[in-house]
Amino acid sequence: MRSIKKLFLVLLACVFLISAAACGGTPAENDPGGTDNPSGSAGQLKDGEINIFLPIDSDSETAFKNVGNSYTKMMKAKGITVRVNVRSSQDPQGYITSVDGLLKNPDKQTGDIIQANTVTQYYGSGKLVDFTPYLNTTNAYNDNKVWKSTLREDAYRTDNKTQQIYNLSMEGNAFVAFYNKDIFEEYGIAVPTDWASLIAALDALKEAGYTAPLGLNFDAAGLEGNNFYWVMRMYMDQYFRDMIRDVHSQDGDYSYISEIDEVWEYDPTDPLNDSASLYTYNFTRVVNEYFKEGSKYNAMSARFADMMANMKKLASYAS
Incomplete structure (x- = not known):
């Protein structure tokens, strides 16, 4: 090994x-x-x-x-x-x-x-x-x-x-991924561009004998305060990104600003899609979306369970 x-x-x-x-x-x-x-x-x-x-x-x-x-x-x-x-x-x-x-x-x-x-x-x-x-x-x-x-x-x-x-x-959160180019070339692995290709790359490296091909630290004491915790937070933000569309201010809402909200369109590829100068949200809509029966955003939803299953799978490559 x-x-x-x-x-x-x-x-x-x-x-x-x-x-x-x-x-x-x-x-x-x-x-x-x-x-x-x-x-x-x-x-x-x-x-x-x-x-x-x-x-x-x-x-x-x-x-x-x-x-x-x-x-x-x-x-x-x-x-x-x-x-x-x-x-x-x-x-x-x-x-x-x-x-x-x-x-x-x-x-x-x-x-x-x-x-x-x-x-x-x-x-x-x-x-x-x-x-x-x-x-x-x-x-x-x-x-x-x-x-x-x-x-x-x-x-x-x-x-x-x-x-x-x-x-x-003066500072910000950043996610930077490094990979070993020589090892990727040795096993014919392409640089991952999405979730599926990332998992495929990690599977290939495990099969090649690398016991922990993913360099993310975590321990039994909990996730908070280490790198894996931050990856999970970022992944959750992206996984439930469409929530900004459902809680977007509508005409008649207290938070609605016509010159902003009339022209806003949901774009999941734009990391600044919900920046303050382009978008407003109604906090009441946030609460209702999260707590309503059948919500797809809270911890009781099947979607949340799938997301956590993905995180568990990712963790298996780091230990």
């Missing part, structure tokens, strides 16, 4: 948002400083200090410090002295209290880049920078492309109440 070969690997990251605290000045009158100056410094770069304060772990803090060091070196080559300070917190409630304190007393505490969705009470208060004007300027660090054109829409969601953008997503 051959040793275990890990042919697939899942890389995942947690989503969270960052924002700029407006310490000094009036952020309600943000000036991006020209179409190709993302620093907002009215056409010239200045010496200064950037203080980053985020609820991140030690590994993420190290990553931020490395980015900060690289930025400092880049600016030094231009004759500009910039210091980047990174501070982290692993205490959720303590972080919220600290951010609230620095927004109330910016002269006593430092924090230019923060996670602002923890203090939404300050939206529209003038204490947080509105990124809207900046997103329409060009990015000098990315071939002078307009910032919006290089970001996914869900990276800069508009606050519904103020119609301003206080948060930018």
Whole structure:
């Protein structure tokens, strides 16, 4: 029996948002400083200090410090002295209290880049920078492309109440699959493009003697917190994707927006088909669809059982 070969690997990251605290000045009158100056410094770069304060772990803090060091070196080559300070917190409630304190007393505490969705009470208060004007300027660090054109829409969601953008997503969930090209070529296996071809590839590798051809970790203690759990969540989202069609806002619903919902069409191949700018849903319809008798979406349905059977089969290739 051959040793275990890990042919697939899942890389995942947690989503969270960052924002700029407006310490000094009036952020309600943000000036991006020209179409190709993302620093907002009215056409010239200045010496200064950037203080980053985020609820991140030690590994993420190290990553931020490395980015900060690289930025400092880049600016030094231009004759500009910039210091980047990174501070982290692993205490959720303590972080919220600290951010609230620095927004109330910016002269006593430092924090230019923060996670602002923890203090939404300050939206529209003038204490947080509105990124809207900046997103329409060009990015000098990315071939002078307009910032919006290089970001996914869900990276800069508009606050519904103020119609301003206080948060930018700096990380996201991603599914990345790796395979051993040499082994695939040796056994004449094509790169999987759908569920059926994935299972066929795994079956062929098991027959060839690979005891665990799928590199996904899980244990008897449970799925949450490991790679297999994230794969299951993504698979469930895709398996029940058509639910967005059934809960879509209809004319007369409280959530209906005519200019959006009149033109929306269900497209299962589009991952952004239900993005906030293109689609709305009625939460009452969500509840009714899930709990109604004969629902095809809840855990009592035959469809859900089939989905879990697929997950069980997938797990059999990882152990």
